[in-house]
Amino acid sequence: MSGSFTTSAARNIFYGGTIFFFLMFLGLTYNTEQVLPKRDNRAALANPAVAAGKKLWEVNNCIGCHTLLGEGAYFAPELGNVYKRRGGEFIKAWIKAQPTGAPGRRQMPQFNLTDKQLDELVAFFKYVGEIDTAKWPPNIEG
Amino acid sequence: MQFKSQAVSKPYFIAAIGLFVAQILFGLIMGLQYVMGDFLFPHIPFNVARMVHTNALIVWLLMGFMGAAYYLVPEESETELFSPKLAIALFWIFLVAAALTVVGYLLVPYATLAKMTGNDIIPTMGREFLEQPLITKVGIVIVALAFLFNITMTVLKGRKTAINTVLLVGLWGLAIFFLFSFYNPDNVVRDKFYWWWVVHLWVEGVWELILGAILAFVLIKTTGVDREVIEKWLYVIISLALITGIIGTGHHYYWIGTPEYWQWWGSIFSALEPIPFFAMVIYAFNIVNRRRREHPNKAATLWALGTAVMAFLGAGVWGFLHTLAPVNFYTHGTQITAAHGHMAFYGAYAMIVLTMISYAMPKLRGMGEAASERAQLTEMWSFWLMTVSMVFITLFLTGAGVLQVWLQRYSEAPQAFMAVQEQIKIFYWMRETAGLVFFTGLVLYVISHFVGGPTGAKAKARA
Numbered sequence: 001m002s003g004s005f006t007t008s009a010a011r012n013i014f015y016g017g018t019i020f021f022f023l024m025f026l027g028l029t030y031n032t033e034q035v036l037p038k039r040d041n042r043a044a045l046a047n048p049a050v051a052a053g054k055k056l057w058e059v060n061n062c063i064g065c066h067t068l069l070g071e072g073a074y075f076a077p078e079l080g081n082v083y084k085r086r087g088g089e090f091i092k093a094w095i096k097a098q099p100t101g102a103p104g105r106r107q108m109p110q111f112n113l114t115d116k117q118l119d120e121l122v123a124f125f126k127y128v129g130e131i132d133t134a135k136w137p138p139n140i141e142g
Numbered sequence: 143m144q145f146k147s148q149a150v151s152k153p154y155f156i157a158a159i160g161l162f163v164a165q166i167l168f169g170l171i172m173g174l175q176y177v178m179g180d181f182l183f184p185h186i187p188f189n190v191a192r193m194v195h196t197n198a199l200i201v202w203l204l205m206g207f208m209g210a211a212y213y214l215v216p217e218e219s220e221t222e223l224f225s226p227k228l229a230i231a232l233f234w235i236f237l238v239a240a241a242l243t244v245v246g247y248l249l250v251p252y253a254t255l256a257k258m259t260g261n262d263i264i265p266t267m268g269r270e271f272l273e274q275p276l277i278t279k280v281g282i283v284i285v286a287l288a289f290l291f292n293i294t295m296t297v298l299k300g301r302k303t304a305i306n307t308v309l310l311v312g313l314w315g316l317a318i319f320f321l322f323s324f325y326n327p328d329n330v331v332r333d334k335f336y337w338w339w340v341v342h343l344w345v346e347g348v349w350e351l352i353l354g355a356i357l358a359f360v361l362i363k364t365t366g367v368d369r370e371v372i373e374k375w376l377y378v379i380i381s382l383a384l385i386t387g388i389i390g391t392g393h394h395y396y397w398i399g400t401p402e403y404w405q406w407w408g409s410i411f412s413a414l415e416p417i418p419f420f421a422m423v424i425y426a427f428n429i430v431n432r433r434r435r436e437h438p439n440k441a442a443t444l445w446a447l448g449t450a451v452m453a454f455l456g457a458g459v460w461g462f463l464h465t466l467a468p469v470n471f472y473t474h475g476t477q478i479t480a481a482h483g484h485m486a487f488y489g490a491y492a493m494i495v496l497t498m499i500s501y502a503m504p505k506l507r508g509m510g511e512a513a514s515e516r517a518q519l520t521e522m523w524s525f526w527l528m529t530v531s532m533v534f535i536t537l538f539l540t541g542a543g544v545l546q547v548w549l550q551r552y553s554e555a556p557q558a559f560m561a562v563q564e565q566i567k568i569f570y571w572m573r574e575t576a577g578l579v580f581f582t583g584l585v586l587y588v589i590s591h592f593v594g595g596p597t598g599a600k601a602k603a604r605a
Contacts, residue, residue: 007304007370010377018384025388028407032335035401040331051328058268058326059256064189069398070475071334072270075176075188077559078475099184106179106560109187111253128330134405136397138472139556 044127053124060111069133075106078142083129085140088122095121143505145216147223152506153233154209155499159588161202161240162492166581168195173574177567186248193247193273199487200271201240206495207352211293211309213502214359219300224292232285239281243274265326269337272323279323286317304373305355308380312351319343331399342391345491346415350383353453353494357446360501361426364443365433375425382418390415393465397474405467412465416458426450439504439512441521445497448529452489460485460536472551478543485536503591514595521590527583534576542569
């Protein structure tokens with residue numbers, strides 16, 4: 001690099017650039033928070049079953065195999081749109097029937113959920129399915 | 143070793159290597175479960191193996207970063223570590239906490255573990271990479287703060303260089319952004335939004351400062367090139383990394399319910415993210431070509447150059463591959479993501495820790511500047527085995543991903559997830575085979591630390 005470009009100039013670019021772009025990121029974050037109420041289906045959170053369902057989703061580490069809105073593990077199907085794809089009754093019956101025990105097939109553990117808990121999980125999936133995700137996933141298969 | 147207290151880094155490096163082995167073993171289990179679905183079920187379900195695989199990775203990288211800091215900071219600051227005793231105590235606390243956490247994952251159902259460890263007080267568990275129980279997370283914060291205190295006090299009483307300053311900024315950032323792991327709102331969109339403040343702002347943000355500082359340190363030591371030149375490059379590279387990477391977070395905000403303008407912000411800024419990695423390749427080769435001395439530790443130089451190249455390929459090229467919103471619409475959450483994740487983590491972070499270990503370990507073990515020729519040769523073989531097999535793992539996962547996108551997302555008649563997985567099995571078998579080669583390389587790497595032969599003055603006399 002040329003002699004006129006000094007280390008202290010490079011350092012100033014680093015601190016200045018980082019601070020500038022981080023502040024910009026905070027600004028975008030602020031705006032995102034303003035826009036979210038129109039997109040994130042937060043009205044559904046009035047039903048306490050949704051939050052309870054989210055907690056069940058978490059404490060059974062579902063994300064360790066599945067994706068939710070495309071994030072998680074890629075071992076098992078996307079569940080952000082599972083309510084639309086399968087419907088509540090199928091989801092409950094499926095979870096109750098695990099593991100299938102089919103030889104060589106990927107197995108889902110039995111989580112021993114109560115009927116109330118199954119309803120809460122379904123409420124959670126319904127809530128996530130109604131978030132405005134800019135039309136993602138491309139089709140119902142997730 | 144110029145300062146006695148640098149010795150505290152040794153147990154950190156040994157534990158890092160041990161956890162690396164555990165990480166790869168669980169990776170092999172998962173790879174097999176991809177093709178033999180019921181392998182080890184119900185004893186080790188996939189989600190449990192994955193937690194061990196990813197959390198062992200995070201912990202061994204953190205061990206490596208801490209070890210690197212304890213080695214590098216006294217030498218850069220030209221003073222003994224503020225408190226070597228604290229460093230050793232923290233090592234044991236961290237190691238025991240990590241071991242207990244893994245034992246918890248393996249022996250207790252996750253829901254029971256959550257109940258046992260106070261997840262009802264602040265629910266933080268069950269989110270990807272942040273699966274650790276609350277008490278482990280609190281432990282991580284305590285260890286990180288005490289570690290930062292120790293390192294900061296050392297820098298404050300000694301010489302301040304660009305390298306130890308950048309390292310310090312990176313490590314403080316790491317600790318600060320981890321605090322977002324305690325924030326878990328019921329609102330899934332906001333949960334995901336701030337989850338990325340830990341995950342993205344770590345690996346595409348502050349961790350790059352740590353990577354840059356370690357690389358700069360090793361390059362100064364092994365090439366003897368003027369510090370002024372290397373430090374200028376360091377600032378340029380990390381400037382580019384953060385200027386692109388911070389707003390680049392937007393590439394995670396396309397499809398999770400966030401406003402659609404993020405598709406523009408994320409695409410534009412993250413399309414620029416390969417630039418700092420490309421600059422790093424130019425810089426590393428440039429510096430090594432301008433070397434003023436022939437350092438006897440050839441393995442360390444190889445790791446340093448390898449880090450730059452593989453970080454560029456994994457983080458830069460494979461990141462760019464699926465970062466533009468119209469592409470990501472189809473690839474989001476497929477094996478393409480997995481391909482990128484594997485090469486980026488190995489190339490940028492696993493390899494920089496191995497670079498540091500390669501440089502520091504001979505000195506820590508009293509061998510002088512370098513291990514014996516034979517030990518280095520073994521280590522360089524392990525470098526090539528692991529690196530080339532990681533390239534193949536990435537290529538096979540990319541092949542799987544392209545087909546998955548086509549069959550499940552793009553074609554006229556999209557097929558169900560499991561139907562597609564059945565059809566792309568061959569790629570998973572090839573990935574597992576490449577994984578076994580990687581493991582062979584890793585075993586060789588461990589062995590290289592036990593290979594004898596003349597070192598230091600004796601090696602010189604023979605040469």
